[in-house]
Amino acid sequence: MRTDDDSWDITESVGATALGVAAIRAYESKREDALFHDPYAAKLVGAVASPGWDALMAGSLSGQNVDDGDLRGWSMGSVLIARTVYFDEYFAAAARAGIRQIVILAAGLDARAYRLEWPSGTRIFELDQPKVLAFKARALAEDEPAADRREVAIDLRQDWPKALLDKGFEPGEPTAWLAEGLLRYLPGHAQNQLLEKVVELSAPGSRLALNLGRGGDMADEFRERRKKVMAEAGITIDLENLFYPWEDRHDPRDWFAMHRWLVTEGDPVALLEDHGRSVPEAAKAGMAHHILMTATKPRGDETQ
Template identity: 40%
Template sequence: MDEPLRGVGRTALGVARMRAAEHRREDRLFADPFAEAFAAAGPPAVPGTAGAMRDMMVLQVIIRTRFYDDYFLDAAASGIRQVVLLAAGLDTRAFRLDWPDGVRLFEVDLPDVLAFKDATLAGAEPRCGRTVVAADLREDWAGRLPAAGFDPSRPTAWLVEGLLIYLSEDDAAALLDGIGEASAPGSRLATEDGTGTTWLIDLARTHPEQFPAGALWKGGLGEESASWLEEHGWRVEQHSLSDAAASYGRSAPGSGSPRGFLIAERPR
């Protein structure tokens, strides 16, 4: 496949490479045996130099992967059986998590990303019902979900992983509005906390050689992420990166304001 991924799609490949490296560790926080296949099938990695910025971003990816794994398993244990991954990228949770019976998982992303993913995972069996929905999240993605079998009357566990920082404030608000309109009472949402986004973007611009993908960042809702969700009917919990990392036996950077995570619930 010639140049299968560009732009944000290449960042998904970079994230898969980080997951593959974590999978190889003896003290790994999660198992992702599929990540190495993406690394082998994709174009060569964009070189980056070692440094504090890159180390912090790798830690963020590893901790958020485990944190969102736990989020989904907790949601499923509570009875939620409908899952939606927006900008699913090269996520492999449909294939690697121990889902209970009856879970239906929807992956929404651009057609070329999903085509590359399915070609690479050909022959792998998902561990839940899996439906891919090709859509541009800047357009009417929500209108395509019901046609694919999504039921807006059922509680849903949503994940927006690693995306909002790449969007403008207006685009991030529009995306979250779409999620809210499709969320029945009892639905949940997980995403990154915007606290520290301005600091992080400034750091990325100062050290572009360490994390080239930072050039694509626009900031999303930034510091207002949690308050925006609360003002739009969600009950929000904030989890710092350092606390999450410590709970998994990893150390977070001691300086700066790296982002944490938000888990929101639509009250019943």
């Protein structure tokens, strides 16, 4: 069970979920019709040196539904692929808009600092638990990031704005923030505190992209298949006990609208289909419970 001061390594608790997401990215990257290429995902999962995690990444476990490339046996693989594409495109748009300051909250095993193309002068701040960042540093020790990457080793329930400022963050510059796979791991009040700090640190023209799974986002059939796959892989974490309830939080779309940020939503099903990827009918109902959104702080000449 979660506690207010819990911490984790990469194979424990919330840290292990980052391995699961990296495994999905590694699997997708092997497809001939891959919607993105993340050559670092396999390296990060492989650095754990676990046959179970390697099998999950390869899609070779008996409970994995690999015929349609969905990997829903572990999670809603289609959602994870869609959100990766959505956030990759989000950062590309931010770069075109002239934003050169990037903050990735709960960066986990995100390798965008290495795998995306970044304009000269881009600074990327990655915030996460010290043990998680230390694991990533060891796994990617021989790789060079494509931008000025700065680690901020801190728990997001602590005074992370000070730690961010100490690493050279400039609050007067527009920032592209990312909160991928984060909010459900925070209680509702902690979500509000995090978003309030983001707003305080954001210059006009800043933007934040996030995802959030609402309650009832997975059918029992897929939940049971996920448990089977994880058991076969020897992965013992209880994902359901890592999440905090949807009912105890504000919908971030409404929250940012109340703070007069401009909100745009993304549809994970439409996004995949627009990129030529068919979505199994059985997956669509569950995907409808997932939020993809971007909120932008208006400049002086912009209105609601």
